[in-house]
Amino acid sequence: MRGIVKLFPGVRALDGVDLEVRAGEVHCLLGQNGAGKSTLIKTLAGAHQPDAGEIVWRGEAITLPSPVAALKRGIATMYQELDLIPSLSVAENVFLGHERARFGFTRPAAARAETAALLERLGHAEISPDEEVGRLSAAGQQLVSMARALAHDARLIVADEPTAALASDEVDNLFRIIAELTASGVAVVYISHRLEEIRRIGHRVTVIKDGRTVAANLDARESPTSDLVDLMAGRKVQTAFREVGEATVELGDVLLDVRGLSRDGEFRDVTFSVRAGEIVGLAGLVGAGRSEVLETIFGARKADAGTVSVDGRTLRPGSVASAVKAGVGLAPEERKSQALLLDMSVTHNVTLASLDEYSRLGFSQRGRETRDSASTLDRLDLRPADPWRLVRTLSGGNQQKAVVARWLVHGCRVLLLDEPTRGVDVGARAELYRLIHELAATGVAIVLVSSEIPEVLGLADRVLVLREGDVLADRPANELTEGDVLDMVMEGSAA
Amino acid sequence: GCTSNEPEQQNNPQQQNLAQGDNAQPGQPVTIGFSAPAADHGWMAAMTINARSAAEQFSDVTLNATEGTNDVNQQIAQVESLINAGVDVLVILPFDGKALTQVGRQAMDAGIPVVNVDRVFDTPLAYRAWIGGDNYRMGVNAGNYIAERLQRENVNNPVIGEVAGIDSLPLTQERSQGFRDALQRHGLSVGPRVSAEFTPESGERQTANLLQGAQTLHALWNHDDDQGVGVVAAIENAGRNDFFMVGGAGSTNMMNLIKADSGPVKATVLYSPSMASSAIAMARLLGQNKGLGDLAEHEIPSEITTYSAVVTRENVDNYMDVGFDS
Amino acid sequence: MTKALDRPPVRSAGVSALRRSVRFDVRLVGLAGVLVLLCVIGLITRPETFLTQDNLSTMLRLAAAIGVVSVGMTFVIIAGGIDLSVGSIVALSSVWMTTLATQSYGPVVMVLCALLVGLGCGLINGALVSYGKVVPFITTLAMMASARGLAERLSGRQTQVVTETGFTDFFRASVLGIPVLVIMLALVFAVGWIVLNRTTFGRRTYAIGGNAEAARLSGINVKLHTALVYGISGLCCGIAAIMVVARTTSGASTNGLFYELDAIAAVVIGGTLLSGGRGSLIGTLIGVLIFTVLNSIFTQNNLDTDIQNIAKGAIIVGAVLLQHTTARRRKRKPPARTDPDPQPTNTNGSQS
Amino acid sequence: MTKALDRPPVRSAGVSALRRSVRFDVRLVGLAGVLVLLCVIGLITRPETFLTQDNLSTMLRLAAAIGVVSVGMTFVIIAGGIDLSVGSIVALSSVWMTTLATQSYGPVVMVLCALLVGLGCGLINGALVSYGKVVPFITTLAMMASARGLAERLSGRQTQVVTETGFTDFFRASVLGIPVLVIMLALVFAVGWIVLNRTTFGRRTYAIGGNAEAARLSGINVKLHTALVYGISGLCCGIAAIMVVARTTSGASTNGLFYELDAIAAVVIGGTLLSGGRGSLIGTLIGVLIFTVLNSIFTQNNLDTDIQNIAKGAIIVGAVLLQHTTARRRKRKPPARTDPDPQPTNTNGSQS
Ligand SMILES: Nc1ncnc2c1ncn2[C@@H]1O[C@H](COP(=O)(O)OP(=O)(O)OP(=O)(O)O)[C@@H](O)[C@H]1O
Ligand SMILES: Nc1ncnc2c1ncn2[C@@H]1O[C@H](COP(=O)(O)OP(=O)(O)OP(=O)(O)O)[C@@H](O)[C@H]1O
Ligand SMILES: [Mg+2]
Numbered sequence A: 001m002r003g004i005v006k007l008f009p010g011v012r013a014l015d016g017v018d019l020e021v022r023a024g025e026v027h028c029l030l031g032q033n034g035a036g037k038s039t040l041i042k043t044l045a046g047a048h049q050p051d052a053g054e055i056v057w058r059g060e061a062i063t064l065p066s067p068v069a070a071l072k073r074g075i076a077t078m079y080q081e082l083d084l085i086p087s088l089s090v091a092e093n094v095f096l097g098h099e100r101a102r103f104g105f106t107r108p109a110a111a112r113a114e115t116a117a118l119l120e121r122l123g124h125a126e127i128s129p130d131e132e133v134g135r136l137s138a139a140g141q142q143l144v145s146m147a148r149a150l151a152h153d154a155r156l157i158v159a160d161e162p163t164a165a166l167a168s169d170e171v172d173n174l175f176r177i178i179a180e181l182t183a184s185g186v187a188v189v190y191i192s193h194r195l196e197e198i199r200r201i202g203h204r205v206t207v208i209k210d211g212r213t214v215a216a217n218l219d220a221r222e223s224p225t226s227d228l229v230d231l232m233a234g235r236k237v238q239t240a241f242r243e244v245g246e247a248t249v250e251l252g253d254v255l256l257d258v259r260g261l262s263r264d265g266e267f268r269d270v271t272f273s274v275r276a277g278e279i280v281g282l283a284g285l286v287g288a289g290r291s292e293v294l295e296t297i298f299g300a301r302k303a304d305a306g307t308v309s310v311d312g313r314t315l316r317p318g319s320v321a322s323a324v325k326a327g328v329g330l331a332p333e334e335r336k337s338q339a340l341l342l343d344m345s346v347t348h349n350v351t352l353a354s355l356d357e358y359s360r361l362g363f364s365q366r367g368r369e370t371r372d373s374a375s376t377l378d379r380l381d382l383r384p385a386d387p388w389r390l391v392r393t394l395s396g397g398n399q400q401k402a403v404v405a406r407w408l409v410h411g412c413r414v415l416l417l418d419e420p421t422r423g424v425d426v427g428a429r430a431e432l433y434r435l436i437h438e439l440a441a442t443g444v445a446i447v448l449v450s451s452e453i454p455e456v457l458g459l460a461d462r463v464l465v466l467r468e469g470d471v472l473a474d475r476p477a478n479e480l481t482e483g484d485v486l487d488m489v490m491e492g493s494a495a
Numbered sequence B: 001g002c003t004s005n006e007p008e009q010q011n012n013p014q015q016q017n018l019a020q021g022d023n024a025q026p027g028q029p030v031t032i033g034f035s036a037p038a039a040d041h042g043w044m045a046a047m048t049i050n051a052r053s054a055a056e057q058f059s060d061v062t063l064n065a066t067e068g069t070n071d072v073n074q075q076i077a078q079v080e081s082l083i084n085a086g087v088d089v090l091v092i093l094p095f096d097g098k099a100l101t102q103v104g105r106q107a108m109d110a111g112i113p114v115v116n117v118d119r120v121f122d123t124p125l126a127y128r129a130w131i132g133g134d135n136y137r138m139g140v141n142a143g144n145y146i147a148e149r150l151q152r153e154n155v156n157n158p159v160i161g162e163v164a165g166i167d168s169l170p171l172t173q174e175r176s177q178g179f180r181d182a183l184q185r186h187g188l189s190v191g192p193r194v195s196a197e198f199t200p201e202s203g204e205r206q207t208a209n210l211l212q213g214a215q216t217l218h219a220l221w222n223h224d225d226d227q228g229v230g231v232v233a234a235i236e237n238a239g240r241n242d243f244f245m246v247g248g249a250g251s252t253n254m255m256n257l258i259k260a261d262s263g264p265v266k267a268t269v270l271y272s273p274s275m276a277s278s279a280i281a282m283a284r285l286l287g288q289n290k291g292l293g294d295l296a297e298h299e300i301p302s303e304i305t306t307y308s309a310v311v312t313r314e315n316v317d318n319y320m321d322v323g324f325d326s
Numbered sequence C, D: 001m002t003k004a005l006d007r008p009p010v011r012s013a014g015v016s017a018l019r020r021s022v023r024f025d026v027r028l029v030g031l032a033g034v035l036v037l038l039c040v041i042g043l044i045t046r047p048e049t050f051l052t053q054d055n056l057s058t059m060l061r062l063a064a065a066i067g068v069v070s071v072g073m074t075f076v077i078i079a080g081g082i083d084l085s086v087g088s089i090v091a092l093s094s095v096w097m098t099t100l101a102t103q104s105y106g107p108v109v110m111v112l113c114a115l116l117v118g119l120g121c122g123l124i125n126g127a128l129v130s131y132g133k134v135v136p137f138i139t140t141l142a143m144m145a146s147a148r149g150l151a152e153r154l155s156g157r158q159t160q161v162v163t164e165t166g167f168t169d170f171f172r173a174s175v176l177g178i179p180v181l182v183i184m185l186a187l188v189f190a191v192g193w194i195v196l197n198r199t200t201f202g203r204r205t206y207a208i209g210g211n212a213e214a215a216r217l218s219g220i221n222v223k224l225h226t227a228l229v230y231g232i233s234g235l236c237c238g239i240a241a242i243m244v245v246a247r248t249t250s251g252a253s254t255n256g257l258f259y260e261l262d263a264i265a266a267v268v269i270g271g272t273l274l275s276g277g278r279g280s281l282i283g284t285l286i287g288v289l290i291f292t293v294l295n296s297i298f299t300q301n302n303l304d305t306d307i308q309n310i311a312k313g314a315i316i317v318g319a320v321l322l323q324h325t326t327a328r329r330r331k332r333k334p335p336a337r338t339d340p341d342p343q344p345t346n347t348n349g350s351q352s
C-alpha cells in the first residue's frame, strides 16, 4: 500500500500511509489511538475506499471496491469491533457470505462440522457451532471472529487488536495459530497496543502517527521499546506504574464491603472489602466471572445471595439506583453495548452519569459541563480533540477513553473499573494509571478488573484471584508475582 | 358519571311505525343475522343502532349482529360464519356490494333469504329483497334545491362548492354525479370540491381548505351530516356568511339548525338510516313467510327505494322523527 | 495449550445447544398456548359452531390473505425494515388484474399480472430503500399513498367484478375438503420457512437485520439483498391480491385496508423484533391465527364493536404478558436481557 | 489536523461548535428548502389566495392538533419507542371532555378532563412498556383499539356538540390576529424544545433511545423515564383533543383518525430516527408544516383524491431524496452513513 489517503468529514484519517507486507511474516502496525490503523486496514479490506494512493497485491495494482473483492483475493480481516451478527449461530457467522450451500440451500451439517474443526484448531472445541453468538462472552466472540478469518483460507490475514478481549492463555493460543499460519506462507498484519506481544510474534513493525507512516519496516525484536513509543507519541512517555517504594496512600475506613455475594452459575461466595483510597484488583481468566461480580455489586444484576454495603449502609440488591445514590460508579466492560451513546457527542457521553451535578433545577449547565469534560479528555489525550465529535466517529481506543472519562468526571466514592485500558495506547494508559492513583489518593475506593496481570499487580494494593467463580486468593499485590497468579488461575491450586 | 349526550333519544328514534295490524302479532321465532361495515361514523352507527332497536321491539326476533368491518374479506367471513351459525334470514349492508355478491348468493343458495340494505349487490340472485336510499337522487335533489334557490335570489354565475364523502365509495360518486347532472340542467356547474371522510374532523379540515381556495362562494353542498358538524364549524371559524349550505342524510343536529335558521344551513337532503329498521322488519316477515300488510302483494317486494326528500325550514317539523343523532 | 482441558469453558457446549432449542420453544409454546386458550374460549362460548369444519375453513380462508402478506412482512422486518405499503399494493394488484383488459387474456394472465404488479411495487420500494437510501418507513408510506391512488385511478373507483369464471372456479374450489386458498397459504408459509431457514438467502436476511455493517463486511451485497426482500413482500401482496379477488370475485381500490397494521401486529406478536435480525415464521403464523380466532369469537358471540375493541386491546396485552410470564417462569432469560429494555431496538445495539 | 501541534489543543471549541451547528443545519436546511419549494408552488398555482394571512392562519390552525401530537411522538421516538395510540387517545379525550356530565362543570373542567385522560392513557402505555416489558408497538396498538372502543362506548358513537360557549369562544379566539390554537402550538413546541435540548430530562431521553443499557448503567432510572415519556405523549394528545374540539365544536369517537401515521411521518421526515437516540423537534415542526401545506395546495387546486395520493407519495420520496442530495453536496455526511444501511436501526450496529 502506497500513499494511502482517506478523508473523513473534518478529519484526515490517513494522510499518505505506506505499508509493505511480505508473505510469511507477521507485520505489526503501531500507532496511538486514532492514528489511523483501523482505517488503513479497512481500506485494505475493501470496506473503505481510499481518496488517494494505490494498493499493490502480488505485483499488480488493484482496487478493492467492496469487501467481497478483498475476500476473493485472499485478504481476510478481523475487525477491531467484532463484526458478528449476534442473533446468528457460531457456524452461520463463520460462513456468512461464503456459506456452505448447494443450489442456494444451506448445508448446516457441513458448516457445523467445519466450524467445529476450526474451533478445535483454535483450542476451543467446547464452543458449540450452534450457539448464538450474542450469548458468547467477548472472548468467545473474538474466537469466532478468528475462526471466520481462518475459514477464508486467506493469503493475508489482518488482525486489528485481536487480543484486547483476551486473557494471557488465550493470547498464547492465538500466537500458536499465527505461527502456524506464517509457517505456511500466509502473511499477517497485526495491530496491538501491547508492545510485549509484538516482541513475541512480530517480524517487522510499521509505525503510523496522525495518518502518516513515521517509520517503516523496523525490526520487531531489536527496536527498543522506548524508541517505538516515542515514534508513536512523538514525545517521551513514562509507562511506569507507581514506583515501588513510593509512599502508598494513607488508607481510610472500609468503604465498600461485599459479603458472601453469589449468583447462580456465575460466582460463589465472594467476600472482600475495599477501604477508602485502596485499589483492589480482580484477576482471573476470561469467563472467571469478574465482570459479573462488578455488575452485581453495582446492582445491574441481582445477587442470589450476599450483601453489598457502602459506608455501612446495605444496598438494595438489583437496584442500580440505590448503588448510584450511595456513590458507586461502574465503567462497564463492553463499551459499545453497555456504555456508549454512539450518536451523541463526546461531551454528552462523558457527562451522562453526572447529569444531576451539571444541572440546576433540571436545566443543564452546558458551560460547566463542556469545560469539565474537555479538561478530562485533554488529560486522557483523546483525539481528535473535538469535544463535540460524535462518539461513533472515534477510533476504538478513544471511545474507551470516553467511557473511562465518564467516571472520572463523575464524583463517586466507589469506582468499579472493568477493563479500563482495553485498546488504549501506551501513552494514554500511563495517564490513566496516574489518574486512577490520583483518585485513590482523594479517598475513592477502586475495584479494578483487567486481563493483563501485570497491570493488576502494578496498579492494585490488593489482588483477588478468581477462577470459575471461586475466590482463590486475596493478597497484597506486592506479595504476588505474575507467575503466581497465572499458576492459580490455570491450576486452581493456591500457591 | 360519564354518559353520552342524549341517552334516551339515541336508542330508538324511529320505532313507532314498524309493524302494524296482523304483522304486529308475535309469530314463529326468527333469528336474523346482521352484517354491516364498521360503525365508524354517525350514519353507519345509526344503521346498526336502528337495526338493534328494531329487533328488540319484536319478541320473536333474535338478532345476531357481527362486528362491523371495512375489510370486505372480513365481512365475507362474517357472513359465512352467520350462514354456518344457521340464521333464518340475513340482513346485509355490504361495505362493497359487488365484492359481497358471491357470499350473498351463497346464502341464497343455502336457502337463507337475504335482505340487502343500501349498497346493492351485483345481481338479484344474491338477495331476496333490497331496501336502500337513492344516492343519485340525493345529489339531484340537492342540486335542484340549490339551483332553484340561487335563481330565486338572482345570483349570476354562482360559485357552488361541494364537500363530498369518501371519494372511493361508489355512493359518493353517485351523489356527485346526480349533483352535477342536476346543476347542469340549470346551466350551472360544480366549482371547488373536496372530499372528507364522514367525520366531523375531516369535514372541518377539508372545508377550511376549501373556503381558503374559494374566496367567493354562493352555495355549498355537504354530502353527509356527520361531517356536517365540522363543515359548519369551519364556516364559523372562517367567519363566512356569504353563502348557504345544504346538508345530506338528515341528522337531528342539522334539522335543528335548519329550524333555527340562524346559520348557513338551509336544507338537508334525506338519506335516512331508518332503512335499517325497515330491513329488520322485512327480514322478520320473510322469516315468517308474511307479506307487507298494506300492500296487495302476498310477498315482500323485491326492491324498496327510500325517497331523498329535501328538508327545509318549512317542512322540518314533519321530518324530525327520522332525524338521527350523528 | 497444555492445559486446554483445565480451562474453564468459554461456553459449555452440550447444555447450550439444548438451552437454545428450549429457549426457542418457550416463546412459541407460550404463543401457541394463547392460541389454544382462545380456541377453548371459543369452544366454551359457542360449543355448537366454533370447532366445526365449516367454521375452521372459514377462519383459515379469512386468514389466508393477511397470512400471506404477513409472510412477506416477516422477511422485511427480519431484515430490519418495515413495509407500510402492503395493503395498498394488494389493492393495486387486485384492481390491475381485474381490469377488463387484463381479464380478456384469461385467468393465467390475471394471475401473472397480480404477481408482477406486486413484485414491481415491492422492488420499487426496495430500490428506494437500498439505493435511494430513503428510510423504509417513509418509502413505504409514500408507496402506500401512491399505490392506493393509482388503484383508484385505474379502477375509476369502481369495483371491478371478475367475469372470468375459470379464475373464480379454480381459486374458490376445494381439494380434499381443503379450500384452495388455505392450500396456497400453507404453501407460501412452507416456501417462506424453507427460504428463511434453509437457504443462504434466508440466513443473509437475518444477518442484514442483525447487523447490516457486519453483513456488508462479510461480503454480502446488502443493497441488492434488501431490495429483493422488499420484492418478496410485494410478491406476497400480489398473491394476497389473487386471494382477495377470488374471495370477493372483484377487484377494488378499497381492498387491503389496514393490512399493514394487521400484518405488522401478527409479525410482532409472533416474536419477531421490529429492530430486525430475529424472528420466526411459525410465530407469525400463530400471530395471524390468534387475531383470526379472536375475531371469530367476537363475531360469533355477538359482541358490540366498542366492547370488542376494548377487549381486543386487553387481550393483546394480556397475551404478551402471559408469554412473558411463561418465559420468565422457565428462567431462560440471558442476563444481558434482564434490563429494562424499553424498546427492543436497542438490544441490538452492538457488542464489545 | 495533520501537522497540528504536538498535542492539539483540546478545544478548538469555537470551530467545532460551529461545525456542529452546521451539521445540524444542513439536514434542516434541506427540509426547510422543501417546505419553501412547496410554498412557492402554492404561490404560483394560487397567487391570490395562498400566501394571505387568512390562509396561513388556516393552515397553521389545521396543523395545530397534529403538530402537538407530533411533539409528544418526537419524545417517544427519540426515546426509542413508538406510539400508535395517539389518534385514539385524542378521540377518547375529546369524547370524555364533551360528555354532558363534563360540560356541566364548565370549560376549565373540560380542559382538565382532556389533559388528565390523555396523560392517564399515556402513563398506562408507559407502565406497560417499561414495567410490563411489552414491546411499544404492541402496547400502543392495544391502547389504540381499547381507547377507540372506550370512546365509542362513552359517546354511543354520537357526535357530542359543545354547548359550553365559554370554551369555544376562548379557544376559537385570536390574540393580535394570531389564533389561540396557533399560539398553543407554538407554546407546546417551545416548551418541548427547551425540555428536549436544555434539561437533563431531555438529555436522558436521548440517552435512553441511544443505548438503554448504557443509560441504565449510568444510573438513569430508565423504566420511570420511559413511562414518563409516554405520559408526555398522552398529555400532548389531551392538548390536541382540546384543539380538535375547539375547531369542530364537537367531540367524536372518530376524531384523530390516522393521527399516528401522520405524526410518525412528520417526525420521521423531520430527520428523527425510528431507532431512537437522534432527532430534533424543529425537524418535526417542518415535517408537520410540509404535510399541511401539501394538503392545502392539493385542495386549493381542486385535485382529485386519487391524483393527490399519487402525487403525495412522489413528493414525500422526492423531498427525502432532495434532502439527501443537499446533504451529500455539502459532503457533510459522516461515512458511517454511506454504507447500505437498509434501516437506521442497524447503523447502531458497529463500526471501527
Ligand atoms: N467513520 C468515521 N467518521 C469520521 N471519522 C472517523 C471515522 N472512523 C475513524 N475516524 C477518524 O479517523 C481517525 C483514525 O481512526 P482509526 O480508527 O483508524 O484509529 P486507530 O489507529 O485504529 O486507533 P485505535 O488504536 O484507537 O483503534 C480518528 O481520528 C478517527 O476519529
Ligand atoms: N449473555 C450471556 N449469556 C449466557 N452466558 C453468558 C453471557 N455472558 C457471559 N456468559 C457466561 O458467563 C461467564 C462469565 O462471563 P465473562 O466472560 O464476562 O467473565 P469475566 O471474568 O468477566 O471475563 P472477561 O475477562 O471476559 O471479562 C462465562 O462462562 C460466559 O460464557
Ligand atoms: Mg483501531
Ligand SMILES: [Mg+2]
Pocket (backbone or CB within 6 Å): A290, A291, A292, A333
Ligand atoms: Mg468480563
